Every structure is written in C-alpha cells, then in structure tokens.
Amino acid sequence: xxxxxxxxxxxxxxxxxxxxxxxxxxxxxxxxxxxxxxxxxxxxxxxxxxxxxxxxxxxxxxxxxxxxxxxxxxxxxxxxxxxxxxxxxxxxxxxxxxxxxxxxxxxxxxxxxxxxxxxxxxxxxxxxxxxxxxxxxxxxxxxxxxxxxxxxxxxxxxxxxxxxxxxxxxxxxxxxxxxxxxxxxxxxxxxxxxxxxxxxxxxxxxxxxxxxxxxxxxxxxxxxxxxxxxxxxxxxxxxxxxxxxxxxxxxxxxxxxxxxxxxxxxxxxxxxxxxxxxxxxxxxxxxxxxxxxxxxxxxxxxxxxxxxxxxx
Amino acid sequence: xxxxxxxxxxxxxxxxxxxxxxxxxxxxxxxxxxxxxxxxxxxxxxxxxxxxxxxxxxxxxxxxxxxxxxxxxxxxxxxxxxxxxxxxxxxxxxxxxxxxxxxxxxxxxxxxxxxxxxxxxxxxxxxxxxxxxxxxxxxxxxxxxxxxxxxxxxxxxxxxxxxxxxxxxxxxxxxxxxxxxxxxxxxxxxxxxxxxxxxxxxxxxxxxxxxxxxxxxxxxxxxxxxxxxxxxxxxxxxxxxxx
Numbered sequence: 001x002x003x004x005x006x007x008x009x010x011x012x013x014x015x016x017x018x019x020x021x022x023x024x025x026x027x028x029x030x031x032x033x034x035x036x037x038x039x040x041x042x043x044x045x046x047x048x049x050x051x052x053x054x055x056x057x058x059x060x061x062x063x064x065x066x067x068x069x070x071x072x073x074x075x076x077x078x079x080x081x082x083x084x085x086x087x088x089x090x091x092x093x094x095x096x097x098x099x100x101x102x103x104x105x106x107x108x109x110x111x112x113x114x115x116x117x118x119x120x121x122x123x124x125x126x127x128x129x130x131x132x133x134x135x136x137x138x139x140x141x142x143x144x145x146x147x148x149x150x151x152x153x154x155x156x157x158x159x160x161x162x163x164x165x166x167x168x169x170x171x172x173x174x175x176x177x178x179x180x181x182x183x184x185x186x187x188x189x190x191x192x193x194x195x196x197x198x199x200x201x202x203x204x205x206x207x208x209x210x211x212x213x214x215x216x217x218x219x220x221x222x223x224x225x226x227x228x229x230x231x232x233x234x235x236x237x238x239x240x241x242x243x244x245x246x247x248x249x250x251x252x253x254x255x256x257x258x259x260x261x262x263x264x265x266x267x268x269x270x271x272x273x274x275x276x277x278x279x280x281x282x283x284x285x286x287x288x289x290x291x292x293x294x295x296x297x298x299x300x301x302x303x304x305x306x307x308x309x310x311x312x
Numbered sequence: 313x314x315x316x317x318x319x320x321x322x323x324x325x326x327x328x329x330x331x332x333x334x335x336x337x338x339x340x341x342x343x344x345x346x347x348x349x350x351x352x353x354x355x356x357x358x359x360x361x362x363x364x365x366x367x368x369x370x371x372x373x374x375x376x377x378x379x380x381x382x383x384x385x386x387x388x389x390x391x392x393x394x395x396x397x398x399x400x401x402x403x404x405x406x407x408x409x410x411x412x413x414x415x416x417x418x419x420x421x422x423x424x425x426x427x428x429x430x431x432x433x434x435x436x437x438x439x440x441x442x443x444x445x446x447x448x449x450x451x452x453x454x455x456x457x458x459x460x461x462x463x464x465x466x467x468x469x470x471x472x473x474x475x476x477x478x479x480x481x482x483x484x485x486x487x488x489x490x491x492x493x494x495x496x497x498x499x500x501x502x503x504x505x506x507x508x509x510x511x512x513x514x515x516x517x518x519x520x521x522x523x524x525x526x527x528x529x530x531x532x533x534x535x536x537x538x539x540x541x542x543x544x545x546x547x548x549x550x551x552x553x554x555x
Binding site (some may be wrong): 001065066067068069071072074075076077078081082083084085088133136137138139140207208210212213214215216218220221222223224225226227228229230231232233234237238302303304305307308 | 329332351356357358359360361364365366367368369370371372378379381383392394395396397398399400401417418419420421422423425426427428429430431433434435437439440441497498499500501502503511513514
C-alpha cells in the first residue's frame, strides 16, 4: 500500500492518547487497591488534557484522508458491518469519556474510578475497532492476523504510558518509578509483538498469483501492457514506489528509534531521575512509531498490484 | 434472484480497447457526472476508467499466447467492498445484483478500494468519490431504449462479441450457457468473493481428422476419376457412373 500520512498520524496519535488514559485508569485502580501512593489530581487532569489533545489531533488528521470531509458524519451509519464505522462512533465516545474523567478529577467529583473504567472500556474497544479496520481485509495477508490487534494495542499502550511517565516526572509525582516500569515492560512487549509480526510477514506466501488473477494456469505469464501509459488510481494508491532497500532501512529505523532507544532512555531517565531523558524518549518514540506505521502500510502487498506490473 | 453479469471470452477478445472507450464515452456523458481526466494530451495523463484491457503473454517463445484481458468490476455475489463502507454508499442492489456507489453518500475514504482484491474501484480525483463499473445501470434499465440496446455500452461496442451480458442465475440465459459449455471461470477464487463476471478460457482450435476421413468411405472399389455418363433415362449409381 501507499502509506497516507493522515492515517499514520491518526493511528499513532490516538494510540498514544488511548494508552495515556488507560495508564491513568490503572494508576487509579491500583491506588484504590492501596498498591500505589495516590498522585495529585493534577496528574489526571493533565493526563486527560494531553490525551484529548492527541486524540483531537488524530481525528483532525483523519479528515485529511477524506475526499468529502463535510460528509464525515455519514460514516457512523454502517456500524453493523464496518469496523471503520464502529471506529467513527467509538472515537468521539472515548474522547467524551476521557474529557469527563479529567473534569471529574479536576472538580473532585466522587466515583472517578467508575468514569475511568468506562473510559478504559471504550479505550480497549477503540483499539479493537482501529486494528480490525486493517486485520479484517483477508487478502491483505500482512494485516490479516491477530498480531495486528495485539500490536496496535501494545504500541498504543507503550507510547501512552511512556508519555504518562514523562508527565508524572514533569509534575514531580512520586509514582514515576512505578509507571516508568510499566512503560518499560509495555515497550518490551510491543517490541516482541512487532518482531513476531515481522517474522510472520517475512514468511508469508501470497495466496493470489498472476495465474489466479487472470485464470490462466501456466507457470510463465508476463504482463505486456496494463492498459494505459500514464498513472492511475491503481498505480498510485496501492504501491509506495520505493525499493526494498528503503523498506529495510525504515524497518531498522523503527526498531531502534521506536523501541530500543526509548527503552534505554527510559531506563536511564528513571535511574538518574531526569525528566529531560524521559521527554527525549517520548519524542524519539513518536518519530520511531510514525516510521513503524509507515512500514505497516508499505509492507502490505495488495493483490491488485498483480494487474499492474508493466506499463507496456 | 437475478444476478446480472458480463462473461468475457478471452478466446475472442482481440484487445482493441473499444470496450474501454465506449465505456468512458457513455459513462462520462451520463447523469452521474463526468469521469475526470487530467493532462489527457500531456506527458503524464491520468483519469478515471471503469474498464481496462490488459495484455499478458503466456508461455515461452516460440510457444506463446497473447492474452488480452479486459478487467472491470466483477459484481461479486459476496462483495468484500460493500460491508466495509462506513456510510452505506457502497451497496449491492438486491433486485439485480449490481454493485453500485451512491456518489452523494460517498465520503471518499478509499477503504472500499483497499477491500477489493481486483483493483476495480477508482477515486475520481476531482469529484473525490469512489467510482466503478455500474454495468451501465442507466442503459440497461432505460425502457425508452429498444430492447436490443438495453445492454452495457462495452457489450454493444465489442466488434468480436467477446462480451456477453445477462443473468447468470437464469440457467437458460446466454451467459449461463456460455459459462456451462465453454468452461467459464472466475478470478481469484481463493478469496471467496464469488465474482458474478466470468471469463471464458483460451481454446486451441484443432482440426480433428480421423483416419477413415482421409479415405472416401463410399468408394470401396477405390476407383477414382470419371466414370461413364449414364444415359438420360438410365438410373445413376454411385461408384459406377458420373454426372
């Protein structure tokens, strides 16, 4: 596929926002269970505020993907069949829940844990919807795996909880250490999940071939003309137009910048309790995860490309 | 139930692109609006098309076959592009099985084009909605046209009659007979989309001559050449007389 930056920013930004709110809820749940010292209400308010900013930015980015953004409201119609439609419904609902969660902490309203629980449930539903948009297309074999769902969730949680760690450090909260450990565990888990997906996809055997595409059972078929000399939607939308070298470079870039270096910076930042290192980790990871999402799209090989192998 | 479809005979298609141009001509002039073109006479032309003819070479020289392969929406019986549409703009008509896009509802998110393994949906770069073959739905349902012209433009344009049109659920239709009798097949059956459009394979035309056909079976005496002409009133007799 040809990666679209609107969708890359949508999925990475809302993933981080979701992980942040989920992290806040886990903090509150553990505080309620007296496993963690209570942070100030400011952490929840700031966390929800930052999460809302990320979610709003992601939502804004998604509009750039549409040919008719003014009709976007129609996208809520087909929630019975379409994961995209479900995402369109769950995303604003989650944003509303996150806003109420932050507001409740700000105003000191009782029952914040229940609001947080609702937000967390919507957060998980949103991870499911976003990932299933890609995982449900059965012939995009690189995406059609439960690993897509696992990785969208783990990567979102890792980036969100790392951001929560940096926020907690900036606010001088006592729970930096604990949240930072979660962030490290989540980043490591995300790295394992992503590596598993890379391993799986490197061994994929395409089910569609030129033989099944045109229905001629001969081992040697060569395309001589695709029907037109210039470009078309088919040649623009489904291929990134870069060589395998670029793909390899981006792969190593996201493994290092998205997972390994943030992990090291996080460990260092926690060891010397330096918020600067933590914020550096956040920024580096955001760049790395943008590359990760670019690679996610670029790696998917659409079977329609079989029909567009030669201009003439 | 009705499922309208095209059956394309690859044995007959000569790759003249008449179906491509007639499709564009008919559908760019219709009520649904133009199919945009950019730089049609410039270096990098691009535009919206519902139908394309591609060419493949099968085999190795000198034993090669050139296969001209027209490709348009296959109007799948289980279309993967329809359930993914978030607005319901993409739909399959229950009455005749045509897969259509409601241009007034489409938000141009391109998700349906991702969900089509055949690459037959195109985003119009100016109207910003998804477009695809409609099976000339405005032609085939137009009762003002004579019955014989209520067919897709590509079918009417094809000079070799390589394109057949009809209801594949009616087993007596011309398309059902062609699929049944000429081994019609579907594209990428591995994804279970059940395309309505079928293709008829290339067939090698061979003369089948049996040994006894090389000899005149009605000449047991092996007498060739002219025989004596019988008299005007005499009966004629094979192998004995000539006219």
